[in-house]
Amino acid sequence: MDVLVPFAAGEPKTRLADVLEPDERAAFARAMLLDVCAAVDSAGGAPTVLSTADIDCPFPVIEDDRQLTDAVNAHLDAPMAVVMADLALVTPEALRRLFETDADVAFAPGLGGGTNAFCTRKQAFTVDYHGASIRDHRRIAKDIGATTATVDSFRLAVDIDEPRDIVELLLHGDETSHARKWVVEAGFEVARTDGRVVADR
Known part of the structure; x- marks a missing residue:
């Protein structure tokens, strides 16, 4: 599947x-992107990076500097999946659970109301x-008469958007992944606070 x-x-x-400083954010984002593309490839998908600018990447890249909604809609050609680049x-x-659903449109929701990944036929x-x-997205699927499914997956629900999310990567990330190696080498570690654990640097 594309x-x-x-x-x-x-x-x-x-x-x-x-x-994180700007150059660090760029390096960390690229590390997550490589992990996501590698996971898609291992799951039997054919990843193509839809990038806002030219990047150095071992996977195919399409450049489109439009806003996310417009860019994705311009290149969405079912059957196809869309997987966000920060699912560390x-x-x-x-991903195979998402790709192999029988529904017309299968969603992997993110925490906080986002759509971290989906597959449409x-x-x-x-x-x-x-x-x-x-x-x-559920409303759009209903309006076109599509059957839907929700893939309940912790690993697809967590995206790394804010500092508090980094602890999830330290606790649950694959130790061999580019992203987890990057945050460890950058000096992040798990620390306790009164109410929860956090990533401290």
Whole structure:
């Protein structure tokens, strides 16, 4: 199955600015991208990076500097999946569960209302990534008469957007992954606070 992996090459991971410098954010984002593409490949998918700018990447790249919704809709050609580039806990097994569903459109929701990944077999399906996108995507699927499924997966639900998310990578990430190696080498470690564990540097 063809799989689009959207990637913001210009200003990646701006919400990590409190803990990472711009060059560090770029390096970390690329590490996650490589892990996601490798997992897609291992799951039997054919990853293509949908990047806002030219990048050095061992996988095929399409450049499109439009906003996420417009760029994805322009290149969405069912049957196809879309998997976000910051799913640092992703595994081939989790992706195979998504790819192998029988529904017309299968969703892997993110925490907080996002759509971290989906697979569509309906040509009429389109995306809208503004706001609580998982709600909007379910509505769009219903409007076109598509059957839907939800893939309940911790590894697909966690995306690394904010500093508090880094601890999930330290706790649950594959020790051989580019992303986990990067955060460890950058000096992050698990630390205790009064209420929860966090990633401290």
